[in-house]
Amino acid sequence: MKEKFRGVVDSTDNRIGRVFSLVIQVLIMVSVITFSMETLPNLEPQTRTILHYIEIFCVVIFTIEYFIRIYIAENKLRFIFSFFGIVDFLAILPFYLVVGVDLRSLRALRFLRLFRILKLVRYNRAMNQFSRAIKGAKEQIFLFIFITLILIYFAAVGIYYFENEAQPEHFASIFDSLWWAIITLTTVGYGDVYPITVGGKVFTFFILMIGLGIVAIPTGIISSALTNSVDRSKSEEN
The missing domain is CATH 1.20.120.350 (Voltage-gated potassium channels. Chain C)
Structure with a gap:
């Protein structure tokens, strides 16, 4: 049965x-x-x-x-x-x-x-391969997430020291600055919170450059893992 x-x-x-x-x-x-x-x-x-x-x-x-x-x-x-x-x-x-x-x-x-x-x-076969790819690259993904969290924290600390005196209503503490750090590093940039000091603008420029890399890295990791998963599936079928 x-x-x-x-x-x-x-x-x-x-x-x-x-x-x-x-x-x-x-x-x-x-x-x-x-x-x-x-x-x-x-x-x-x-x-x-x-x-x-x-x-x-x-x-x-x-x-x-x-x-x-x-x-x-x-x-x-x-x-x-x-x-x-x-x-x-x-x-x-x-x-x-x-x-x-x-x-x-x-x-x-x-x-x-x-x-x-x-x-x-x-x-779904395609989704199953994607799931296998994620499992295969889980160590790299966890490492990427850990590094990203560290960068978000350092970005929040940096912008706090640059903008706290100029915009105490938006950057009252490092915790308040975390929102800016997240939307900047992910290159979303809602525009609700932004730097107005020279130091803050320069700092934001470098954070944006880092953010572009943060967006690209997981794409490369998952693409590589997905390619390996597809190749492994073809090998198993053959």
């Missing part, structure tokens, strides 16, 4: 497996669309009822899939606490938390329904 279920749920080499994969992907997209539609103002009660029934149907299918995956898993605990196991659990959790409960605070947990879109990673 396990092998039959595994052939349907975990394989796309047969017709039933491909149909199952397609159905789940369609239901994920339907669920995401209905979630978005529920936020529309002045929605008719009848429409809300239809959306609710669609939600129930999707959750029932996702729940069945989740328990089937636990059933066929060689190591059940390992699957439950794996990335996909957690995503599958979070995809159905909000529905069961709010069923029969009239606590407004719990409604905020419905945003967890967005985790359903992550289920597409399992069924």
Whole structure:
């Protein structure tokens, strides 16, 4: 029985497996669309009822899939606490938390329904390769994030000393300066907070140059990892 279920749920080499994969992907997209539609103002009660029934149907299918995956898993605990196991659990959790409960605070947990879109990673080959690429380059990515956080802090400290006296309302402390550091290093530049002193402008110029590099580095890391992932997949197929 396990092998039959595994052939349907975990394989796309047969017709039933491909149909199952397609159905789940369609239901994920339907669920995401209905979630978005529920936020529309002045929605008719009848429409809300239809959306609710669609939600129930999707959750029932996702729940069945989740328990089937636990059933066929060689190591059940390992699957439950794996990335996909957690995503599958979070995809159905909000529905069961709010069923029969009239606590407004719990409604905020419905945003967890967005985790359903992550289920597409399992069924999409290209997204699966991207996931493998991220895993392969996780050390470089973590190093990049760590260095970026350090640069953001130093940028906040630098602009604080340049602009604190000139603009105490915007740069009252290093913590206030962190907002400027983030939007400058990411080259967003909203324009709500900007330097007015000569030293601050010169300092900002160098921070912007560093920011351009910060934007380019992760692109190179992920591109290289994705290329290696694609090459490795081709080698495995051959």
